[in-house]
Amino acid sequence: MLSILYACANNTSIARKHPMEVSGMPNCAECHNEQWKLLNHQAPDFFKKHGRFAGSNQTSCTTCHTRSFCSDCHTRKDELKPSLKHSGSPQRNFPHRADYMTQHKIDGRINPASCTKCHGRQNNARCIACHR
Amino acid sequence: MRGNYINRFRWLRNLPLRRALGVLAVGTLLMSAHQAYAADTTYTGEFNTLLRMGKDAGKRNLYPVYEYLRLQTNTTLKDGSDVSFQFGGWGRLDLADKSSSQVTDGDVQYALLSYQGAKNNLVINLGRQFVAEGVATELLDGLYLRQDLKAGFGAAAYVGKPVMTTVQEKTVDTVYGARLSHTMPAYYAIGASVLKSDRGSERYREEAGIDVWARPITDLDLTGRTSYNSITSGWMEHAYALSYAPLESLKLSVDLANINYRHYFHNMTMSAFSLKNGIINPDENMVSVGGSVAYNLTKNLTVTADFKNYAYNIIGESNYYGGKVSYRLPDSLLAGAGFYRMDGATSRLRYNELRAYVSKMLGKTDLTADFITLMYDKSVAGVKNSYIVTGAASHAFGKKVKVGADIEYSRTPDFDNQLRGILKLSYLFDTTP
Numbered sequence: 179m180l181s182i183l184y185a186c187a188n189n190t191s192i193a194r195k196h197p198m199e200v201s202g203m204p205n206c207a208e209c210h211n212e213q214w215k216l217l218n219h220q221a222p223d224f225f226k227k228h229g230r231f232a233g234s235n236q237t238s239c240t241t242c243h244t245r246s247f248c249s250d251c252h253t254r255k256d257e258l259k260p261s262l263k264h265s266g267s268p269q270r271n272f273p274h275r276a277d278y279m280t281q282h283k284i285d286g287r288i289n290p291a292s293c294t295k296c297h298g299r300q301n302n303a304r305c306i307a308c309h310r
Numbered sequence: 311m312r313g314n315y316i317n318r319f320r321w322l323r324n325l326p327l328r329r330a331l332g333v334l335a336v337g338t339l340l341m342s343a344h345q346a347y348a349a350d351t352t353y354t355g356e357f358n359t360l361l362r363m364g365k366d367a368g369k370r371n372l373y374p375v376y377e378y379l380r381l382q383t384n385t386t387l388k389d390g391s392d393v394s395f396q397f398g399g400w401g402r403l404d405l406a407d408k409s410s411s412q413v414t415d416g417d418v419q420y421a422l423l424s425y426q427g428a429k430n431n432l433v434i435n436l437g438r439q440f441v442a443e444g445v446a447t448e449l450l451d452g453l454y455l456r457q458d459l460k461a462g463f464g465a466a467a468y469v470g471k472p473v474m475t476t477v478q479e480k481t482v483d484t485v486y487g488a489r490l491s492h493t494m495p496a497y498y499a500i501g502a503s504v505l506k507s508d509r510g511s512e513r514y515r516e517e518a519g520i521d522v523w524a525r526p527i528t529d530l531d532l533t534g535r536t537s538y539n540s541i542t543s544g545w546m547e548h549a550y551a552l553s554y555a556p557l558e559s560l561k562l563s564v565d566l567a568n569i570n571y572r573h574y575f576h577n578m579t580m581s582a583f584s585l586k587n588g589i590i591n592p593d594e595n596m597v598s599v600g601g602s603v604a605y606n607l608t609k610n611l612t613v614t615a616d617f618k619n620y621a622y623n624i625i626g627e628s629n630y631y632g633g634k635v636s637y638r639l640p641d642s643l644l645a646g647a648g649f650y651r652m653d654g655a656t657s658r659l660r661y662n663e664l665r666a667y668v669s670k671m672l673g674k675t676d677l678t679a680d681f682i683t684l685m686y687d688k689s690v691a692g693v694k695n696s697y698i699v700t701g702a703a704s705h706a707f708g709k710k711v712k713v714g715a716d717i718e719y720s721r722t723p724d725f726d727n728q729l730r731g732i733l734k735l736s737y738l739f740d741t742t743p
Contacts, residue, residue, distance in 0.1 A: 187458040222604040233442040249419040265702040268667035276682035277722035299578040300474040309581040
């Protein structure tokens, strides 16, 4: 344990709370000039990359987002689609918009691996209702 | 009558809350103990109540009311570190006909005690939490630790019991893993991670992977990950994306992904993705190559063109391509439209997709309209064009209270001329000065 503490970087942690209130989908590059500018939420490929950023240091996300921001989509059990809970944010890249009862059969063929990032790999009550 | 009413709340006894309540009790105790050392404590919360109204395909009247509850308390200690307790969960009560097999249902999405150090990005989480560390994207009841080490190194580890929503098979005992990373903030971050899970004496999951972000030159960055299944001895996934912005207004992206179904879906117990029930073919292998060009015509107006090719061992090839335009005036107007074509080898994978939306903010009132249509080459259940149009309005009363209503009309292969509504009420509280 002591050797681990000795090996600490002794750097200052990322701020627990962003010093300025940020709303909407920010372009972090408007203020930041270092690696934070990569977190431009308006970039067309940000949705594709957000998991990589969250997977390397979640504290960079929790500076602005509460944990519920993740659980809106990454939840093993929920009955309301994210787009339904946040219908006033049509610009966000929510999966399952529109008629997902039909579309899920299509998306499931295109890339079923993408489903597991949110729905997990364990038994899921919603799937079992039809897929037995 | 009274008995029926009591029965409606019997689910409370069955909720997977016991462990979460245990964490709550420990959390409350520790938070109280920390008061002596605390510089300041804040309490925040969010109550979201939603009432859905409509009929299902069987013409039953569905009026489920949902409550989403978020609670968080943060205590900042004198050394700048932070102790918090975070809770998120939802519950549902059917006011008319049953919307699922149960009149009531609910779930604890997260409930954890968290310590965030003032130095070294130290994080210690105990409780139900979503862990994303390299190969792991797990919801678990357990312990998570991470810390920056010297010379750009960092380490994270976790152990816990996976959260399962329905238990059909023997449950997994534990899942545990770690990620070691090295970072040069301006140039790269690379991580190596492992995950292991046991089910009794059975080797259930053994995964290893690397993840990378690199910016060898300004305006060019690479992100990606590779994962390996050491039980089946094969690569599960490769997924990489490269972006280049030669101009401030222009961004070019390419991505490459490969999923090997035999290795990726091995021992997956979610019924839709199990290799045991014939839905997923273990011999399938998917390779996708895509690209996009995004150009800001003005600061507020962006046009994007996308292309993606999917190649499969068994079901042939599909191409997905199209473009979209989006316009945004911060705190005033959002609008967008897009048209995409999916051109696949099977009839299910041949359709056009059109979407248009607009959202206007008028003071404290937000108005949104969203239209999506899918035009199938070959009709599905007698429907050639499916569409959904949604209208949403909300009004904020100060910073704490917001009320809203949505109305949705759809014509789809599963629902003919369906009209649904939602009433929403949200309440926030925050004691942050």
